[in-house]
Amino acid sequence: MNGAFAFRLAMRESRHGLRRVGIYMASISLGVGALVSIHSFRDDVARSVQDQAEILMGANARLSGSQAVSDSVEAVLDSVSAAGHGVSRVTTALSMVLAPVSGDVRLLQVQAFEGGYPFYGSVRTVPAGVWGEHLREGRVLADPAVLTQLAVAVGDTLVVGRARLVLAGVVENLPTDLGYQAAIGPRVYISQATLVSAGLLGFGSLARYEVFLRIPDQDARRLVRDRYEEVFQAEDLRYTLAEEQAQRLSNGIRFLGRFLALVGLGALLLGGVGVASAIHVYIREKRPSVAVLRCLGARQWTGFVAYLLQAGGLGFLGAAGGVVLGVGVQQLLPLVLSDLLPVEVTTRFSPGSALAGLGIGVWVALIFALIPLLEIRDVPPLQALRQDFEGSRRGWDPVRLGAYAALAASVLALCLIEAPDPEVGLAFAGSLAVTVSLLAGVGWALVRLTKRMVPTRASYPVRQGVSNLFRPHNQTVAVTLSLGFGAFIVGTVLEVQGNLEDDLTLSFGEGQPNVLLFDIQPDQLDGVVGLLPVDLREAAEASPLIPARIGAINGRTPEELRSDTTGAPRPERWALRRDYRNTVRAGLGGGETLVAGRWWDGTPGRDDPRDIDTGGLPGVSLEVEVAADLRVGLGDTITWDVSGIGVPSVVTSLREVDWQRMEPNFFAVLEPGSLADAPRTMIMLARLSDPGERAAFQRSLVESFPNVSALDVSRVQQAIDTVLGSVRRAVGFLGTFSALAGILVLMGALATSRAQRTREGALLKTLGARRHQVLAVLLTEYVALGTLATATGLVLAVLGAALLVPNAFGVPFRPHPRSLLVIWSAVMGLTVIVGLFGSRSLLARPPLAVLRDVPE
Amino acid sequence: MIVARGLEKTYMSGGKPLSVLKSVDLEVEPESFVAVVGPSGSGKTTLLGLLAGLDDPSAGRVQLDGTDIFALNEDDRAGFRAERVGFVFQTFHLLPTLTALENVLVPLELRGSAKGARESASGLLAEVGLGDRLDHYPAQLSGGEQQRVALARAFANEPRILFADEPTGNLDQETGGTIVAMLERLNQRGRTTLVMVTHDLSLAERAHRVVRLADGRIVEDRPGAGPHRVVQRTTSE
DSSP states (O other): OOHHHHHHHHHHHHHHHTTTTHHHHHHHHHHHHHHHHHHHHHHHHHHHHHHTHHHHHTSSEEEEESSOOOHHHHHHHHHHHHTTOEEEEEEEEEEEEEOTTTOOEEEEEEEEEESSOOSSSOOEEESTTOTTGGGSTTEEEEOHHHHHHHTOOTTOEEEETTEEEEEEEEEEEOTTOOTTHHHHOOEEEEEHHHHHHHTOOOTTOOEEEEEEEEOOSHHHHHHHHHHHHHHHHHTTOEEEEHHHHHHHHHHHHHHHHHHHHHHHHHHHHHHHHHHHHHHHHHHHHHHHHHHHHHHTTOOHHHHHHHHHHHHHHHHHHHHHHHHHHHHHHHHHHHHHTGGGOSSOOOOOOOHHHHHHHHHHHHHHHHHHHHHHHGGGGGOOGGGGTOTTOOOOOOSSOHHHHHHHHHHHHHHHHHHHHHSSSHHHHHHHHHHHHHHHHHHHHHHHHHHHHHHHOOOTTSOHHHHHHHHTTTSTTOOHHHHHHHHHHHHHHHHHHHHHHHHHHHHHHHHHSTTSOOEEEEEEOGGGHHHHHHHSOHHHHTTOEEEEEEEEEEEEETTBOHHHHHTOOSSSOOOOHHHHHSOEEEEEOSSOOTTEEEEEEBOTTOOBOSSBOOOOOOTTSOEEEEEHHHHHHHTOOTTOEEEEEETTEEEEEEEEEEEEEOTTSSSOOOSEEEOTTTTTTSOOEEEEEEOOOSHHHHHHHHHHHHHHOTTOEEEEHHHHHHHHHHHHHHHHHHHHHHHHHHHHHHHHHHHHHHHHTHHHHHHHHHHHHHTTOOHHHHHHHHHHHHHHHHHHHHHHHHHHHHHHHHHHHHHHHOOOOOOOHHHHHHHHHHHHHHHHHHHHHHTHHHHHSOHHHHHTTOOO | OEEEEEEEEEEEETTEEEEEEEEEEEEEOTTOEEEEEOOTTSSHHHHHHHHTTSSOOSEEEEEETTEEGGGSOHHHHHHHHHHHEEEEOTTOOOOTTSOHHHHHHHHHHHHTOOTTHHHHHHHHHHHTTOTTOTTOOGGGSOHHHHHHHHHHHHHHTOOSEEEEESTTTTSOHHHHHHHHHHHHHHHHHHTOEEEEEOSOHHHHTTSSEEEEEETTEEEEEEEOSSOOSOOOOOOBO
16 A cells, blocks of 8 residues: 555645535534533633632531530530630521511521631622621521511511521622522521521531631641540530532532533534545545546555545544633633532633533544445446446445444444443443434334335325435434434433423422421421411421431441441441431331331332231331341331430331432331320421412411421422523533534535435436426435434434433433423424535526536 | 467356457457457457456466566556556546646655656647646546546556557547547657557558457467567467
């Protein structure tokens, strides 16, 4: 092979080839653009988070737990303070907040502060500079959302628990906030003293206790851990450094970024398909030239190398264009994703991401171009003499098989590199392989089926249009692949989204309880029920909530179990040390399934109906997963520590629990009659469908029982919608790349047979066909292709979603025919538009010009 | 010297074998000019393709200058063509993306003879009257001009043998005449063996020898009206 000649030929030819391979380069640019933007953005976020680690925490270190700080920890804090470091406490609880001026009432997060938190970053308030007012007696600050939810203004009074406070200002921005936090639960800010006087921290109240430390010296803050770790662990307090929190946060963002990168990879691989079809068209045009070169003495590989060099060079240009595009999009991503970002992200050119994008782009361009390029080796020199001479194809071709293997290995490697973890990567690659194989199979079957089922009685244009699906050099398989793949991706996303939204409606919608009341003291229950409209009192479900911890399992304390060295599996720490909120109940809940043992009434478990003899101890039913993590089974004894008193119980049954159901769900349910004297609070679910009635109930509740909290579930749904909306917007934004790549692939596939189509059209016109008849032939072909290919993709999408929705999201699947119909119409419309646009020269050019091969 | 013995070619057409060339024997002496004529479908182009080693015969062999070309693999055959064979086609077959000069350079570069290649190629183009059109692309040239570039390309590597397939088939009579005159001149100057397939009988008469094909066999082999330097007897069964 003459390498120098191949190089010179590649250079000379590329002066002319650019217009023809525009689709090729654009396909690569789009994919690389998507990847580079996501990679760079991921770097931007990670760097911004690290740079602002202290501002994000508001301190250098934090102690956090669900119990008030004990005396031993107070002693540690005293010594930290004595060493000149800053100490600030923040307690977060939930409470009903009433605005007397409007009469509105809402369940809000109440954050109580003491000390100079945040130590880093500045808090933006309206009016400016009022941060600190909340530490004063009788004052409160609030998030902006509180003003709209309660219809109040600065200067108005808010009732928080038993305290009446004046709203001194609005906290526009707390630098420690994650972007979506305020959307989930708007807050009011008060002092620790107000928290106490408001009486919000009654028995069993849910609260979070945090102590923030300002210890600028890294060694000093690590020393605190080294010295006091045991004290903290004994009190179940977690000590976190600002840099650790930032690291965890950037890991989380990286994970999200990697999921987005899979969307980008989808665009790049679609681009790869575009590359393959563009090169296929290009090579078909080049066959006569290659035949002449072979006549003139060029060896088999000379032409191949020349065009491979060209593909590499153009791939490089396409990838470079992609890098520029990616850097542009990188600037836009912070705007699109602002709601999900923990910090203000500054963008910076990331040479690593750009180089990686360039490398991946060139590689994808080459690997996808390789298979069509290999055809060049088989161009017979005789084709220079006889243009219709095709030559014989090789039978066993190890090079071609090697190229397919390299393609498959490259796709797999890219999936593994870009995916959040190898399992997701393998699943992504596997589903790609299955989809592509099925689509190609359907395309192949279509060619054969339409051949047998041409509508013989239809008009000529319809018959000709349908026949085009199986004529020589047809692109039915390629178009089915590209259209079907696009429809499959879009269809799957919409089906999954539709089913998840249905599930949200089921959980929060019509007929479901929509008010959750908690922190009800037992003696308040009748009074609270009495506030409900008469007809709803019967339906209200109340359950006792008994706080407890695990004191022992089969007589061994958690400490003994955790330090077990016998090699037997130790219980998981979280399950052993958590605060349980148990209940006592006679019947199984609606979302519960008994899988082992027997219920109190003798109902047998599905898999194991053993009846356990408790020896007179109360029975307990455990949720299966927590039982597995505690390493306990039927017949084991669990001793509950209820306010310091040990209450033994025997595991008599195991339950599966549907945690997504809007009802009180519990890890442990005790037999009725047990724990009768244990201190408890009650929770209650009610359904008040009329918003006015709901508001009135909440108002009277806060007036009569200020310690009782009521969660209006529709607010939760709104908050979830806000976050889901941001994720949807991000995926949609990146999905645009895939959609554009899909259009390019479609254009490439249709361009493959454009020359033949143009010549046929010219012949038809010469033979007397009118424009509308030629148009009808084309329209029939595109409609037939679009309909069948899209339908195939959508059927696969429904199958994919039917597998994905129950398995990955645990939600029952139900197809959404309306959205499928919309996609079907949209993709088919697009096919017709792109097809007709590509054939406009056929309609516009005089037939003689086409037949004489006059250049356009 | 071209020697073809028992040359046969059969294609499969609609599942049935179709014999296009039937046991052809042919010898062409060095530096001679042979015209191959015959009606459409008589096997002229197939014979030309087999003589040049562009396709494999169903039976028989071909020796070019003593080399059995079908004993070579495809790449070695291509190398052989690069060294010793030139082509002129009916539809010119210039590479559309290269200029006239670059088209003429192709055989030289394929052979790896870069030194003096540009001068040689420019000289040849000047010889065919296109010295001022070196940087023009094929689409910017008329049919006659394109064929003249093709002639220059065919002679660029100073081939021992030149195959021409209907070189005037796409040209008017006057332009065709000019082309053939150039072909003869270059042929005589380069002492090249020339095998030309043509429909044009008047053109064929300018050859030293006229071979007529019909139904895949040589049915006539007679001297042409051109200067009778060499005439070789041929047989056909």
